[in-house]
Amino acid sequence: MKTVLAVVGILAVLLGAYLPARAEEAATCPTDATAPAETPVVRVPTEGGPAYGGMQYPRTVNLGPKEVALTFDDGPNPENTRRILAILDRHCVKATFFMVGIYAEKHPDIVREVAARGHTIGTHTWSHPNNLRHFSMASAQSQIRRGFAAVESALASAPVESRARVAPFFRFPGLNDSGHLISWLGKRNIATFSCEFGADDWRAISSAEVRRRGLRNIAYVGRGILILHDTKPRTADMLSSFIITLRQQGYxxxxxxxxxxxxxxxxxxxxxxxxxxxxxxxxPSATLGAVLKPSLEPATALQ
Known part of the structure; x- marks a missing residue:
């Protein structure tokens, strides 16, 4: 009998040690009880400059069923990026921001805020010319190079952890890629990113319509990279409801x-x-088979 009691006691101790660890793993978001406290990360290989996104390429990132990676293009934007950051914080979601160099230079404080909040930063050229295919190779390379330099310059005095948020990730404006430029990026171990779906948030449509299109497109493909724009008020207006609805649908x-x-x-x-x-x-101190082809970005460069 004593032996049995001893075994039971040992099991109780082991179970007590195990349960807190499990509870910590299952921690919920403090401002959204339906969400986990941490966003799982998907580690993306960049050696040789692979191109990701089933809308354009035969491979994509290693996402599971009903798993979505949020990405935002064209910022940082003083009117909307912070609104979007606050919403992402509220729902404990981390995203990737593909930044335009000229805006990173104008708003380095927002670049630092994006990094400090733990998001990934990629680049999106210097001034967002909509089609680099129309540029000379030297001019296109300069656009890409200046974009990276501007983001890194904005973070020059930030903590190491923030500066490390700048990833070797690049997205072509308008998704208008070039085989020669992808090869050039690949020799520098920079990955190119397209997407699986968009929400047409750059169009002059309501926030409700942006939400509807995003949900529809995600449901059609099932998983993948979503492209949105942190320059658009309609995107910020619908984002919280969009996140909640996706989670309710099992994403x-x-x-x-x-x-x-x-x-x-x-x-x-x-x-x-x-x-x-x-x-x-x-x-300071402190490859998917299903492919959609919605139009994702305006036909003119940002000013």
């Missing part, structure tokens, strides 16, 4: 992050576009 969210060591790999490439992360001198 989950994932954050795209570069595979471990990808940043160093890109920084070590010949003629790199991204620099290694060193400690700042002064730290």
């Amino acid at each position: 989950t969210f994932a954050q795209l992050v570069p595979q471990e060591g990808a940043r160093d790999l890109a920084a070590a490439a010949p003629d790199p576009l991204i620099r290694p992360v060193h400690k700042a001198e002064k730290e």
